[in-house]
Amino acid sequence: MVQVKGLTKSFTTKKISKKVLDAITFEAFDSQVFGLLGPNGAGKTTTLRTIATLLKPDVGTVSVDGYDVVSHGTEVRNRIGFLTGDMKLSGHLSCREMMQFFGALNHMEPKVLNKRIAELANQLGMEDFLDKQIAKLSAGMSQKTAIAVSILHDPHVIIFDEPTSNLDILAVKVVADFIKDSKEAGKCVILSTHVLSEAERLCDRIGIIHKGKLLCSGEKDLLLTDYKAANLEDLFFNLVSLQEVRNDA
Amino acid sequence: MMHDALIIFRKEIRALVKDKRTLFSTFILPLLMMPIIFIGMGSVLGSIQKEAVETIYRINIEGTTDRRFFESVDALLDYQTVSASESSDVQVLFPDGFVPGNPASIRLVYDSSSQKIQYAAQQISTALQLYDRQIAALKLSDHGLSFDDLTTLTVTRVDLAPEEAQSGGSMLAMMVPYFLIIFLFAGSMSSGMDVTAGEKERGSLAALLVNQVSRTSIAMGKILHVMTVSTLSAITTFLGLLISMSLPNGTNLFGGGGKISIQLLSFNTLGMILLGLLSTALFTAALVTLLGSLAKSVKEANTYVMPMYLVVVLVGVMTMYMDPSKNVALFFVPYVNTIFVFKEVFMGMGSILHVLIAFVANLAYAAIGVRLVSLLFNSEKILQTV
Numbered sequence: 363m364v365q366v367k368g369l370t371k372s373f374t375t376k377k378i379s380k381k382v383l384d385a386i387t388f389e390a391f392d393s394q395v396f397g398l399l400g401p402n403g404a405g406k407t408t409t410l411r412t413i414a415t416l417l418k419p420d421v422g423t424v425s426v427d428g429y430d431v432v433s434h435g436t437e438v439r440n441r442i443g444f445l446t447g448d449m450k451l452s453g454h455l456s457c458r459e460m461m462q463f464f465g466a467l468n469h470m471e472p473k474v475l476n477k478r479i480a481e482l483a484n485q486l487g488m489e490d491f492l493d494k495q496i497a498k499l500s501a502g503m504s505q506k507t508a509i510a511v512s513i514l515h516d517p518h519v520i521i522f523d524e525p526t527s528n529l530d531i532l533a534v535k536v537v538a539d540f541i542k543d544s545k546e547a548g549k550c551v552i553l554s555t556h557v558l559s560e561a562e563r564l565c566d567r568i569g570i571i572h573k574g575k576l577l578c579s580g581e582k583d584l585l586l587t588d589y590k591a592a593n594l595e596d597l598f599f600n601l602v603s604l605q606e607v608r609n610d611a
Numbered sequence: 612m613m614h615d616a617l618i619i620f621r622k623e624i625r626a627l628v629k630d631k632r633t634l635f636s637t638f639i640l641p642l643l644m645m646p647i648i649f650i651g652m653g654s655v656l657g658s659i660q661k662e663a664v665e666t667i668y669r670i671n672i673e674g675t676t677d678r679r680f681f682e683s684v685d686a687l688l689d690y691q692t693v694s695a696s697e698s699s700d701v702q703v704l705f706p707d708g709f710v711p712g713n714p715a716s717i718r719l720v721y722d723s724s725s726q727k728i729q730y731a732a733q734q735i736s737t738a739l740q741l742y743d744r745q746i747a748a749l750k751l752s753d754h755g756l757s758f759d760d761l762t763t764l765t766v767t768r769v770d771l772a773p774e775e776a777q778s779g780g781s782m783l784a785m786m787v788p789y790f791l792i793i794f795l796f797a798g799s800m801s802s803g804m805d806v807t808a809g810e811k812e813r814g815s816l817a818a819l820l821v822n823q824v825s826r827t828s829i830a831m832g833k834i835l836h837v838m839t840v841s842t843l844s845a846i847t848t849f850l851g852l853l854i855s856m857s858l859p860n861g862t863n864l865f866g867g868g869g870k871i872s873i874q875l876l877s878f879n880t881l882g883m884i885l886l887g888l889l890s891t892a893l894f895t896a897a898l899v900t901l902l903g904s905l906a907k908s909v910k911e912a913n914t915y916v917m918p919m920y921l922v923v924v925l926v927g928v929m930t931m932y933m934d935p936s937k938n939v940a941l942f943f944v945p946y947v948n949t950i951f952v953f954k955e956v957f958m959g960m961g962s963i964l965h966v967l968i969a970f971v972a973n974l975a976y977a978a979i980g981v982r983l984v985s986l987l988f989n990s991e992k993i994l995q996t997v
């Protein structure tokens with residue numbers, strides 16, 4: 363389970379400070395997919411990077427399975443798998459070697475590691491290209507490899523930042539299937555996307571973020587009924603116009 | 612911590628071994644480049660030289676018919692004489708009423724923009740000197756003297772410098788440290804920027820940073836890798852230089868002193884050279900990795916690393932002609948210390964104290980570098996850019 367409470371974050375570039383996240387609060391539970399939705403520049407990546415210990419909150423707290431991301435970074439990293447759409451594994455090592463490298467870094471026993479590699483290769487359908495150089499793989503294949511590397515240590519919380527952004531439809535299906543499997547296996551999955559139809563299919567709970575503010579969060583179906591929206595797109599535009607009316611007032 | 616650093620180091624080396632193109636450009640190319648350039652230059656120069664010697668020049672000689680002059684030109688140059696009205700390569704103009712043995716001023720007229728004609732003029736000028744000497748010898752013998760009678764003093768030099776430090780050794784002491792340091796820095800640049808800024812560009816640094824491995828281990832693993840690559844590439848580049856200088860028609864940069872005497876490479880001196888080289892390599896790797904980590908892209912990293920490279924080149928040039936110094940403070944300054952350690956070793960006056968100061972100082976700076984890189988990996992500054 364992931365808890366984000368009052369998360370506020372500013373970036374300073376050229377002495378100008380810009381508030382990128384403003385008191386974001388939400389929870390994501392086990393055996394569910396939480397979707398963080400919003401247009402480009404809304405603050406999705408910044409939120410997920412804070413959960414993944416790559417950034418530190420200015421104000422507020424973030425915890426993963428009860429561990430605070432600032433004070434217990436190592437425990438948090440132990441429990442999360444983090445993957446972004448633009449994170450590319452490349453180079454001359456094969457998929458297997460890359461997985462062995464990350465496994466060694468996670469201090470996995472060679473025996474356990476090799477078993478896990480075989481298991482993941484089977485689950486993700488990687489057997490055919492396991493010993494091919496990563497540089498020579500198709501987009502879908504290298505995305506599978508990236509997924510495999512990020513969940514090698516069997517993390518309990520899986521954080522995917524726009525995992526389908528650079529992918530063709532075949533590769534998108536790989537990711538979607540994987541997310542469903544993880545949810546069924548009891549994992550807590552957090553996913554960000556600006557493709558609302560994708561979220562519609564995959565998510566149990568959602569949070570809509572716009573210009574650094576969380577406009578709503580909760581059960582997807584409840585939110586749709588509450589705001590009398592036909593789909594997520596509707597919901598998003600309703601919320602944005604509400605917000606703007608509020609700002610004008 | 613070291614364990615994790617070694618895992619990262621081994622993975623980088625493994626990836627490098629499989630990367631044939633990078634292997635070629637970092638190790639094989641530097642080994643071959645110098646010899647190829649030297650052979651190329653040597654053969655081009657050789658063929659220009661050959662052509663200059665084989666040409667038959669058109670020479671216009673006015674104002675003398677002295678057989679002795681023509682004979683001395685004959686000995687040095689293939690030529691045919693032409694009259695003043697015809698076109699000629701070189702004109703040799705003796706003054707009107709020239710009498711062999713009387714003082715006279717001879718004019719050589721030629722176009723120096725042609726290498727070949729310049730060669731011909733040079734040969735004629737030598738011929739004139741020989742001719743002059745022949746006549747002078749005759750004049751001396753009229754007085755019962757010879758050239759030997761004109762020399763009353765001879766000088767014998769006794770060089771007190773150790774054998775290694777004499778001419779060849781000191782050339783070596785000047786050039787070798789300079790080249791090694793430059794090659795070392797150049798060799799660490801591409802790999803140092805690739806494992807930092809390059810990984811940021813590819814988005815694969817984030818994959819490392821969200822793992823449980825400590826950031827100090829990441830920093831150390833990367834620096835260790837850069838150090839290994841740069842040391843190996845400096846050594847192969849240097850070998851290339853040595854090979855090219857021992858080539859028969861290569862230009863000999865060390866003026867005949869290129870042969871490193873066996874005695875010079877004793878166990879002790881080799882040890883000192885290695886301590887200096889490795890500690891500098893470690894420091895350089897830490898420096899380049901630090902600069903690379905500050906940048907968002909390889910392009911940006913270049914703008915940080917290039918100025919440092921120029922500083923190192925400058926330090927090398929400035930210290931090249933300096934004598935080894937008793938000033939201990941020098942051995943605390945990175946790069947300068949190694950250059951002086953090398954100088955001392957090549958001049959047969961290596962000092963264990965100086966080597967140790969340099970070694971410990973470089974190690975300390977490298978440790979600071981490792982610390983800074985790991986702080987950087989922990990700080991938001993780098994994390995915002997991965």
Ligand SMILES: Nc1ncnc2c1ncn2[C@@H]1O[C@H](COP(=O)(O)OP(=O)(O)O)[C@@H](O)[C@H]1O
Nearest residue numbers: 373375382401402403404405406407408409995
């Ligand atoms: N390292 C950074 N420095 C300065 N501004 C940043 C940085 N990272 C993101 N931002 C800004 O923060 C805002 C939110 O970015 P981001 O979280 O990447 O949005 P999203 O992932 O929703 O597209 C954007 O306006 C972006 O320009």
Ligand SMILES: [Mg+2]
Nearest residue numbers: 406407408524
């Ligand atoms: Mg984003």
